Amino acid sequence: MSDLTMYLTNGVVMGIIYALSALGVSLVVGIMNVINFAHGEIYVLAGYFSALFSVSLGIPPLVAIPLAVAGVFLFALVVEWAFIRHTYGNEMKSLIITFILSIVLQNAYLLVFGPFPKKPPNWVHGAAHVFGMFFYSNQRLVSMLTAVGIIAGFFLLLHKTWFGRVMRAVSMDREVSAMMGINPTRVNQVSFGVGCALAALAGVILTPIFPVTPTVSVGVSLTAFVVVVLGGMGSFVGCVAGGLILGIVENLGAAYIASDYKHVFGFVILITVLLVRPVGLFGQKRL
Amino acid sequence: MSHLEVKNLSKRFGGVQALSEVNFTIEEGEILGLIGPNGAGKTTLFNMVAGTLPVDRGEVLFMGEPITGLLPHQVCRRGIARTFQITRIFAEMSVLENLLVAQIGNRQKRPQADPEEFALELIELTGLGGKEFMQAGQLNLIDKKRVELARALATAPRLILLDEVLGGLNTSEIPEGVELIRTIRDRFHITVFWIEHIMGAIMRLSERVLVLDQGRLISEGPPEKVSRDPQVVEAYLGEQNA
């Protein structure tokens, strides 16, 4: 029984973090209709930055983390300007260009950061006695809580601020929004930046637990895509729901069925969803 | 036996009843017009006949055979061709290729025909002479409409559904367009079922007219009779005041 609870706990923790990661993808798809294949590489870049700043440069974590996210945000703006902007309206092109970008970044990381895992120091140490049943890493718990905080903050941003309203309007109807005077290019630029910032946040939160290497990014991207498809593209609630479901299914599946095939569960979910209910659990966009 | 029979055709989209109990027939060799205010369901009707939209209730028979629920390409092979309101030509292919590819699925209808000759004949007919090797996507709107029409003809249909094929033409080009439609029926013996907003054209050319309003067939008959029908006038006036 305590085993099951532990798996579930881990599933929920991972699920929340998956959800955070997927938010970035969902935002970009919802607003720009671009699927960012380089999502994982953005996450990893943030991880590298946070490790670099806190370990090599000795900057205190509280400063290193925002700095890392800011760095990635700026990088994202450059990428949007250089490559993504050029592909609006052409799905095929944006797909190909972000795919190529992801490979370029992976290899660039190998060159610049080397093949060995990098991680920033843990924020907290030790483990908590959860539910009086098992011990669970404090860092994981703190990371999850931070993720929850960010997700909540993003929800507030979407629904309580002027900027959030603009984003939601554009995601619902680009053309009408443009007619209302909203500058689509500006919105795209910022949305891509915010989407990548969310990925970066997920990166800095998770890297203390899972160190980054140049190849980790593929798994991150794929996980985010599964969550977004499962939850529904462009749906906030969908991301959270999708993340939790994936996290729990993966962990239970790995524990009770086969741990080698942990990631296969995600793909099977992806394919099943696309076959049965392509818009996802909460999605509204049609294929 | 009538060419096309539509029986009790109905379609619902969420909360909106797009078509209700639409019943009519088209005789072979007729030119039948379909008019109605915007949103009346005209294109929806076309889509259901052509197989693009699934039918909720009702059935469609073509030359006595049921075609309800057939896929669009099957409907085409049976002998019904259609054009689209917003042209959907194969932009990256040449005009000639547009007409050649339309014959691939329909060879059984004209087994003796030389595909290129037939295509060139249609190109001449629709006034695209000299443009056969141009990329269809680079043509102007009128020529694109010509390609769309020629391509539909290339499928060797018995019945053709024209969706606002004269839309976008200026006043001097309309008579030519009308003549072309007449030629399609006279020369190729193709039954014509067409939607049009340009009242002068459709009333002049059609032998019979159907009027659709909010998914219902509200009038049917020769153009003179229909244009005097108070219900029809009401439907259009209502649209004006809306």
Next chain:
Amino acid sequence: MYIQKGNRKWLGWDQKRWLWALLGVLAYGLLPLILDRYWLHVSIMILFYIMMASSWNLLAGYTGQISLAHAAFAGIGAYTSGILAVKFAVHPLIGLALGVLLAALLGLGLGLLCIRMGGIYLTLTTLAFSEIIRLVINNEYEITRGTMGLKVPVLFGTYSKVTSFYVMMAAALLVVFAIRKILYSDLGMSFRAVQNDEAAAASVGLSVFRIRIAAFVITAAMAGMAGSLCGHYLLLITPHIPSLDMMFLVLAMAVIGGLGTFTGPILGAIFLETLAEQIRVWGEFHVLLYGLIALAVVRFAPLGVVGSLNERFSTGEGPRVVKESAS
């Protein structure tokens, strides 16, 4: 039907073009006489990539279905014939045929899976499929030897690089010629029609379903064959074949050469693989370099090298990829 009056052409090329093509083939065929072992190996790998890039281009560049599962199909072909040979003593030639068959069947399956999807979703599904295949291959160590690699026998007879070269070349010629024939046939025109506008294609009597599936099956079979031949040439089959890295190489070659053109992927394969070898001298940077070139090409010359040249000189060499919409 495709012989235009006056300017006699066969499959889109006039006599002069065909003569050049023939000369090119003959010249390539003489390579074993002049190259050393290392460069002979490179020229064999080029033939493998020509098959992969050209067949992927047929699917992605002519029917618009951007599949990331192509390398996986090569892997399926390779591992099928490899495992059959090693575990069941099946002759590699038979194994090759079975590998092609299995790849075609799985291509059918994947095509069916994707038939209701377009764009992003289709690509994601092919990606998921590809990753599942790779994971299975990696994990079923007992059978596949995982990352250690599966040692397999030569395709037939005694091993010789020269024989391998000509076998690969024959296969590449077969694939490339088949593609040309398809492109200039009813099926090829149907591919392009479906890519341009599915609804319109259906309205003129084309079965979009059959056409899209056909593309998956045909190209998967080609990849399966290429993969199997590659495996029996290298005498070692590793998970590198069904990997995303391999997929990327193939994609880059097709895109840089010119997606939606006939010679584009061929030239892309030749150029990039040769370039890779030059760069290997300094280290494993060729993927990064490919990526940067590919990025630059997609950004500034999206039609690829051959595509852009076609555009400039409008020879009508062949059908091109769908241009970006006005936005």
